Amino acid sequence: MTAVSAPAASTAPLIKKDTVIDWLGMAPFIIFSLLFLIIPTLYLVTGAFFTPEGEFTFQNIADLFTPSIMSAYWISIKVSLASSLGGALIGFFLAWAVVLGGLPNWVRSTLLTFSGVASNFAGVPLAFAFLATLGRTGLVTIFLRGWFGFSLYGTGFNLLSFFGLTITYMYFQIPLMVLILTPALDGMKKEWREASEILGATNFQYWTMVAFPILWPSLLGTTLLLFANAFGAIATAYALTGSSLNIVPILLYAQIRGDVLHNPNLGYAIALGMIVITGVSNVLYLMLRMRAERWQK
Numbered sequence: 376m377t378a379v380s381a382p383a384a385s386t387a388p389l390i391k392k393d394t395v396i397d398w399l400g401m402a403p404f405i406i407f408s409l410l411f412l413i414i415p416t417l418y419l420v421t422g423a424f425f426t427p428e429g430e431f432t433f434q435n436i437a438d439l440f441t442p443s444i445m446s447a448y449w450i451s452i453k454v455s456l457a458s459s460l461g462g463a464l465i466g467f468f469l470a471w472a473v474v475l476g477g478l479p480n481w482v483r484s485t486l487l488t489f490s491g492v493a494s495n496f497a498g499v500p501l502a503f504a505f506l507a508t509l510g511r512t513g514l515v516t517i518f519l520r521g522w523f524g525f526s527l528y529g530t531g532f533n534l535l536s537f538f539g540l541t542i543t544y545m546y547f548q549i550p551l552m553v554l555i556l557t558p559a560l561d562g563m564k565k566e567w568r569e570a571s572e573i574l575g576a577t578n579f580q581y582w583t584m585v586a587f588p589i590l591w592p593s594l595l596g597t598t599l600l601l602f603a604n605a606f607g608a609i610a611t612a613y614a615l616t617g618s619s620l621n622i623v624p625i626l627l628y629a630q631i632r633g634d635v636l637h638n639p640n641l642g643y644a645i646a647l648g649m650i651v652i653t654g655v656s657n658v659l660y661l662m663l664r665m666r667a668e669r670w671q672k
């Protein structure tokens with residue numbers, strides 16, 4: 376009767392060295408996300424359901440439906456929607472021109488470099504740039520009045536208004552659209568156009584029946600991302616219009632930091648509403664992005 380030998384003890388370490396190094400590389404991102412995103416978000420969400428004295432209440436949520444707060448949400452939605460649609464439309468044609476058009480390669484590299492800078496140019500510097508350009512004493516305003524006798528503000532234009540804020544937001548919305556949509560246009564295969572031409576399709580039929588159905592998830596998803604990007608912007612709007620335009624981020628700032636409208640817990644509820652709106656936009660964007668990637672594989 377033969378003896379069964381015992382299995383050799385495994386010499387493999389329980390924790391691999393490479394795994395530890397990989398997680399150490401991720402540690403700064405995880406810590407940063409916890410400290411500046413996840414924990415503050417949880418604090419805002421829980422604070423929306425408590426009074427300043429620490430008592431549980433739904434009154435802060437109910438106060439979101441007061442006319443002044445609902446008006447702020449509506450103005451923010453309109454500004455975000457207008458700037459995202461305008462940025463998506465202009466950005467699409469710019470991206471199409473440099474990717475599928477007949478422009479030289481240096482135009483593409485220049486546009487993408489500028490878009491990378493302009494998409495992050497916001498806040499007080501952007502507000503000052505537009506005031507110096509299109510303000511009542513701005514360069515373009517004085518130039519039009521002095522050289523052509525045209526009064527820009529005589530037409531009813533006002534930079535410190537809904538229309539002016541929308542134009543200002545589009546400065547960073549258009550470059551962001553170019554940066555995100557360029558890879559999607561690069562993913563359009565030449566075989567698709569060649570197959571369409573072989574089957575006798577015109578250029579219009581190719582775009583309406585082949586290209587746009589494939590690009591539609593990317594276009595709609597990027598537009599939703601632009602909407603969320605504009606909805607949460609505060610520095611540019613506050614530096615440009617102050618409190619003259621009642622949008623949600625400025626109202627939130629007044630509730631948490633202001634001297635007159637100091638109600639932090641109502642501010643937490645306003646922030647919760649913003650999180651819900653931007654969260655829905657970002658989730659839809661991710662879903663549409665995954666669908667677009669499946670189409671382009």
